[in-house]
Each structure stands twice: as structure tokens, then as C-alpha cells.
Amino acid sequence: MKVGRGALSPPFLVMDVIAAANAREATHPGVIRMEVGQPGLGAPRGAVEAAAAAMRSGAALGYTEAFGLPSLRARIARHYAEHYGAAVPAARVAVTVGASGAFPLAFLAAFDPGDRVAMAAPYYPPYANILRALGMEPVLLPCGAGTRFQPTVAMLDALDPLPAGLVVASPCNPAGTMLSPEELRAIAAWCHARGVRLVSDEIYHGLSWGGVAESTAAALSPSAIVVNSFSKYWSMTGWRIGWLVLPEDLLRPVECLAQNMFISAPHVAQVAAEAAMDCREELEARKAGYARARAALLEGLPFRRMAEADGAFYLWCDVGELTGDSVAFCRAMLEGAGVAATPGVDFDPARGGRFVRFSYCGDAEAVLRAPGRLRGWLERGGAG
Template sequence: MHNNLASRLLNIAPFHVMELAKMAAELEKEGRNIIHMGIGEPDFTAPQVVIDAAARAMQNGNLQYTSALGLPDLRLAISKYYLEYYQLTIPASRIIVTAGASAALLLTCAALVDPGSEVLMPDPCYPCNRHFVAAFEGVARLVECGPEVGFQLTDELVREHWTTASKGVLLASPSNPTGTSIPRAELAKIIATVKAKQGFTIVDEIYQGLSYDDEAFSALSLDGDVLVINSFSKFFNMTGWRLGWLVVPERIVPQIEKLAQNLFICPSTVAQYAALACFSNEAMKIYQQRKAEFKRRRDFIVPALRKLGFKVPVTPDGAFYVYADCSGFSDNADLFTRDLLQKAGVVIVPGLDFGSYTARKYVRISYATSMENLQEAVLRIENYLRQQ
């Protein structure tokens, strides 16, 4: 039977972050204390007001299918969020609620990617992005982006690597794994270049709410044809609820709706009713406090890593990751992270997942864990390095 599997599976690699998580789970079964700085998941969960909203929806029996585009009230709430926090007028009619940002990316690629189409993205980048493209027989064209460009595509790189097969770009700002953002002026140039070539620009903004140094902005402020993906997972601390959204030009809403009806029917109804409470004053106050805590952790971990001998060539300005060069300790980041886990009980992940360019030299360290855990992790890594 396995001989009948689709050939596209050859283009989709396993997620090494999850492999390390499995190794860590085995060590925990043996009684080891493990500090998790691998998976990008906030240690905070949904505020009580959000949980209460979910409970009310269940008690009231509000559990039927919603529109494939999402609850009208939630689409309106997201529209108001853009107006209040980003001074952007985005009609609710352009907002599509999805089963996580993953579904938003899947729908976007289903709508835009033809077999053989190239989509430019930076190397390093979130691995699933290239796999969404591959799932629709497109080609993820990874462009080497080092620290000198903040690990992000630039207009110059887009122009240099665009080919006759190129159909668009897929960007993330702030980025996983690097925590870096694309400056507004640079993003505007990229969008203009791609538009002139009649291509599409998709911008993953799931970490947009967690921007620390400059005022956060959305690519939607630069051009009405950009497709933007966002999520309730990161800033809103609702990872397992599987809820996100997509903003698209009005003219393609019916096409996305058709796909969403067939592929998903609708996002989780309970999660949607819960998410309405995310925009309450009570919840937003909590989210802002948590954002300040993430910034505090970043301001601790980045200097601490540099002191240990890691090179952090670009200080992350968003998300909750540090992309650090470990070549001072090892020429194989994969072996380094496995050894660190076994000997020090600290999970960090190698650059392997994020593209070949930085695979051997870089590690991604998530600071989405408590300050106490971060401090203990630094001590453990220091002891580990001393013994090498």
C-alpha cells in the first residue's frame, strides 16, 4: 500500500523540533528535570475571561457550525482591533477566521500556488511555510539571508532571485526562528517590486503583537493587495485552541470562502466564542503585561547567551526567540543540541529545521518560559560548556 503514497511527501521533511521534544519526554519519564526552550509556545494560557467565554458558549449550546468565514461578531472584533491598535481601517468583510494560522497559510497557498510556481522566502524561515507551498506542488525558493540583513529578505535579494517561475514571496515579521522584523521602508519596497512583477506578497504576522523595540505595524498599512496571516496562538496565548485569521483583498474573499467551505467547513465554534473575549479591556490589559514580561526575559537571555560565548549577531526585536551562533562550541548544531539535552537537561533546537544556510551553525532558543527557568538554563549551559 505504501507504494501508492503521493510523491509530494518526498518534499516534506519531519519537524526536528518535535523529535527533540520526544527525546526530552523520554528523559522526563526517567525522572530527569528538563527545561524546555525548544517549542515556540507561550507558557501563559488564555486569561480567565477567555476561558469563561468558552464555558458560556458550551453552556448555552452555541456549538453549531459557523460560516466558513467565521463568526460575524469575531470578524468585526478583529476589524476593530486593527483600528484601535494599528489605526487601520480593515473592513470585516476582508477578514476570514481560520483553524489556526496554519489553515490560513494552507488556504492562501491553495488559492495562489500553481504546480511549479516558485515562492521566495528567507533561509532561515519557519519550516512549515515551505511545506505549505510544497503541498500544492509549488517550489519554495529559499534565499540565503544572513545576520547582515537581519535574516530577512530585502528588496535587493528579491530582485536578484526572482525568476520567470517566481509567483510571489512569503515573509514573516517578526520571524520564527530569528525574532527579527523587516523594517517598514524595506517591506514597502519588497511589496512594490513583487507587485510590479504581478506577484503576490503573503506576510505572516502571528508575532506582530509581540514587537518590543519599534512601534508595531502591519503590512496592511503599506498595500491593500497584501495577504496577511495572524493568529490567536502567540500574543493571545491560545495555542491549542487552533484559531487564526487571514486578511485578503475583497475580490478574492469568495475564492477563499469556497476553499474554506470544502477544506475546513468552519473553524472551532467554541474557540471563536472564546476569542471574542480576547479583545475585552480586561484581557488586553493582561496581554500587555505578558508582553512586558516577554521583553524582560529577552533583555535577560540575550546578554546572558553572549556572556556564555554564543554569538547573537542580531538582537531579536519581537516574538520569543533568539537565533544564536553556536559555532564557537561546535561545528554541528544538531549534535550540540542533542548533547546539551542529554547532559544538561536543556532543550534548544538546531537550525536544521529552518533551512540549510544556517543549519550547522545556529540554534533557536525560545524564551517563552519562566524567568526562573531561564536563569537555571543559563547555569546549566554554563556548567555544560565548562566541561567540554
């Protein structure tokens, strides 16, 4: 029996690490969970209360419009005015089933099977895996510490032939580095002038640490697609709620795709998300906790080379002095130190054997214990 090409997508290895950490925790409690980018605290209080009130009201909470509740779309548009000083009409906002549901909609509307879409490496694995499942070809741009793990216009100028699209992420997963407003503006202008569709992943906005200002491609290009999500800053991973800011030419194509593929994002999650946008005081307190964890890890982790973590809640650590096999290293680290982290090959198959990604958005007290555990494990010869 035939198996479709889309069923042959490679695994997202962090999910395998989660399973291994769960198994280890069952027999050896106290594993420090630094493998997944999931905030340790749930949705903010106001979001939970809004969802509970909606469920108690007796309202059907059925399908919404494919692009979401008008009130949520208007609130997201207001966020662009308040946070970026950008005028984004609510009509250009499409509420989606998380950012994970947004990417297939964007890719299907913007590209055709066989199209080449460029992205920096290291990169968030589902970018490439979704593109391949849709019959498109990822074009990887190897980036290192010299460009802060971000693409440059010079790299784009060297591409021949030109790709149909470019995916950028700022802050990026896994390195946490950001494009400056000037760099993002230059990339957006380059793409628009050459007919290359820019897809800007902005899901970690709100979680930056002061070195680089946040800017949105929605304010820099009339042809760019912006992806965002309530999963990270708003701590709503399991609610599966995100959004797109779309250029005019893709509004109806994406709407038709969304109607057929998803109908709509969950109604109650949309209600909660709208309320979450007014929970800034609680969310900023959580952000301050991430900042403390980040500072402690930057000072205490026993690795000499780490990416400049401008934003998000990850540290991308070069462990090449200890290993060239990050999968085996992470397995040994889980068994020997009780610390779960993600091997770099998940994000860069060619060079990721010498990198490990640590997430610091989980249990704050546990995260602060990680440097001591890792130092002790390495002193015992744990890395082999």
C-alpha cells in the first residue's frame, strides 16, 4: 500500500527528548526539564477567568469566522499600534490554530510545489519539515556566531537562483538572537524588490532582553507575512491559538484554505486569548523570572561559547570541546545529571552535533540548579 510523501517527514527530535525525560522522571524523580520551549506557568489569570465565564454562560462556543472573532482580531490590531506604532488593519489579521497551524496556511498560499524557500540554519525544524511535506524545497543558509546565527543581505545576494521565499525568525529558535530593526528593514526591502515572499516568525516577541529592539515586518513590507502566537509571551501553549498578519493579495486565498483545513481556531481559546492581552502586569512578572534564569545560566553554565541570547528563552551552547555527537551527549546528560536538553542536530543537521539548546522557561527553582548539576557531572567525567 502506498504511503504519501507527507507521511515521511522526519521527526521533531525534541518530542523524543520529552518522552525520554518523562520515562527518566518516572524512575528517577527530579529531572530538570530544559528541553522544551513551554512556559512553566499556564495561561494568565484573566484569560482563565474569561474562558470559565464563557463556558458557564451557556453560549454555544461554536465555530467562529475562519479568521476568528472580530473582537480578537481588533485587539490584535490594537496591539500592533501600541507595541510597534504600526497601523495594521484588523481585516489583515487571521486567527489560527497556533503558529503551527499558521505556517501551512502561509506556505500553501504563498508557494507552489517545487518552490525553493530559504532560511537560516540553525532553524526551527518544522519550517523545513512542513515545506517538504507540502512538496517545497528548503534552502538552508549556514549561519554562525559571526552573523549572530541570522541571515544577511549579502547571503541573500549570493543565492542563484533566487528563492520563492525567505523565512526569518527574530528572536530565533534555537539561538535566541535577533535582527536589528535596520537589518530586518533591509531584508524586507530586498525581498519585496525581488519578488521573494518574506515570512517573518515573530512568536517570541515580548520576550527580548533589551539589547535589540523588537520590530515587525508588518510595518516594513506590504508583501510580507507575519506569524505570531499566544504560546510564548502569553503562556498559552495548549490553547492552540496564534495569528497571521497577511498582505492584501493573500487574504482571500488564506481564508479559503483556513475554511477548508481548520474551519476556525477553538472559540473558547479565542475568548481567553483576547483577555490575555490585557494581563500585562502578570506576564511582565513572569518575564522578569525568565530574565533572572537567563542571567544565572549565562554566568553559571559550564560552556565557554553561547549565542547572544537577545530574546526568547533559550541558550544555544557550543559543546564542541566535549563532543561531536549532541544526541549521545544529551542522552548521557539526562541519565547522568538528570538534566533534559535538546540536541543541536534537531535545528541544524549538518553542524548541530556540537550544539545543545537549553530552555529556561520552565520551573524557575529547578532551572537555577542546572549549572551546579552539570558542573558536577562534567567533573565526574560524565561527557565521556
